Amino acid sequence: MLQDAPTLTDVARLAGVSEITVSRVVRNKGPISRSTRERVQAAIEKLGYVPNRAAGALASAGAPLIGVLLPSLSNIVFPEVLRGIHTALASTGYQPLIGVTDYDPVKEQEILSSLLAWQPAAIITTGFEHTDASRRMLSSSKIRVAELMDTDAEPIDIAVGLSHRRAGFDTGRHLISRNYRRFGYVGHDWNADHRARLRYEGLRAALDEAGLELKAEERFDGPSSTMAGRETLAALLSRKPDLDVVVFSNDDMAVGGFFHCLSANIRVGQTLGLFGFNGLDIGQALPLPLSTIRSNRFAIGRIAVEKLLETGQRPAEKLIVDTGYEIIAGATA
Template structure:
């Protein structure tokens, strides 16, 4: 005898209610008496019924899915953003569907196409660097869209994050005010990380306004890592041993630079200042806490969800939410 998959009709019949009532209980929509809700929940549990979210979203505008596209889950920056997303969703019936793009716009396009087939209530993505096809899909879908981490361009719908250009500029002004004059830069692949390039541009602008320039720079042709920071700083200092401050593209790279200084016998801050970006915990447990910029990653994820859920329709005016940043003085600069 072939097993019959339980349906909404079976649940309604067992609970003694209408199919519409079962649907409202599942979607947590509208006023429902506690006794009625309990009967429906008991029937669902007894039958082992699993709601078909995709089918439900195609039948109405009540999808409970939020598509989330992040570039990485191994980079600690993005799990903190995801924690903020989960925190904002905790008191709702919405659930995230997560895709990891590996910083690849073409992969983002492919994952987005799959997510949109489920008719999500909203899409959360990272930054403004999309393929033309991705942008068309987002424009045509008319679902709510939040682009995270960056506010230096016009969003499709909502942008939540910080100005990376302004953050880089603030780093330059901070270090100049502390008396540093001979600057170097150590970075990683700008093609995959446009925000790192924007911070670099802000730093260069701050130096130019006081008549200074970077005396030297060295970029690693690949993703950021502690090892890349260590080795790339060594190459830069071999060419320019007289630098008194080096700004890194992020904390991973700066922590690697710190380890190079330990091995090479370079007194950090007294001989060479090191400055990072992100405010990661690993930088703050060094023998000298890393001087850096802390971005409000948890807040970025949380605010994005809150703004998306305020209305199912896109507003006429695009929304930009600046979550700001903090200069962490630390002890390395």
């Protein structure tokens, strides 16, 4: 029952051509006459031939793979980026090979070297925090690299994302223009989420510029979650009840904050403003749509793939693609 899978040779024999001709038909490369192509395709069909990628990769020193390094799968943001990657990849014949780093550059380095062992065409990773060894591996190879989410530093080859510092700054400006003055901040673990810190810094800068200050802040020591947002807002308000607006490190946290306000009978948008980051669906489905910033996560994944596959080689000069963001006015701030 377990007959060996047919190889190029089998197809070639059946179609009465050489192996290389079959290879050309399969890869759609080089000139092939209509009649030969049809004969070969019939043979492929008949035998149920599936090319062996390992052999192809070995012979051509490169695999139709894209290595993808994500910090986490728990935060919905990264599956969405992955979805963008997948969508762009769907029509190309490339496949994603995924690794999860848990926000740890050393783990990233280990996974990176096992990804590189497949000789992928490109690597997609997150942020700019890599070990020196990782950086060396990447820049000494001919493999293209995209660094996602962030544009606040110099990329190895390509960066696709947005300026989190500016997003934070604009959050501050927006809320100030809406006459909020007594700001609070609810965040989560910065070591893991470097970009949340950048947004925080941007917010502080905007307040500074307007001669305002952050009246109170509280950071949850762990990853962001709805429950964390709920509890951390409760803690913040018990210390400092007289805030008029609270900026959250992201929407998960902000939605949790919203839930706290429901339980505590605080009139959101009137007594207290709430502001998030990401523009998740859940925030917009709330009884009051969440005021937040839309980061274009799906687009980040998709554009990264498009840019990477645009050329067959590493780009001559570094490229930064700003996918931007937009303020969603919402009804909570």
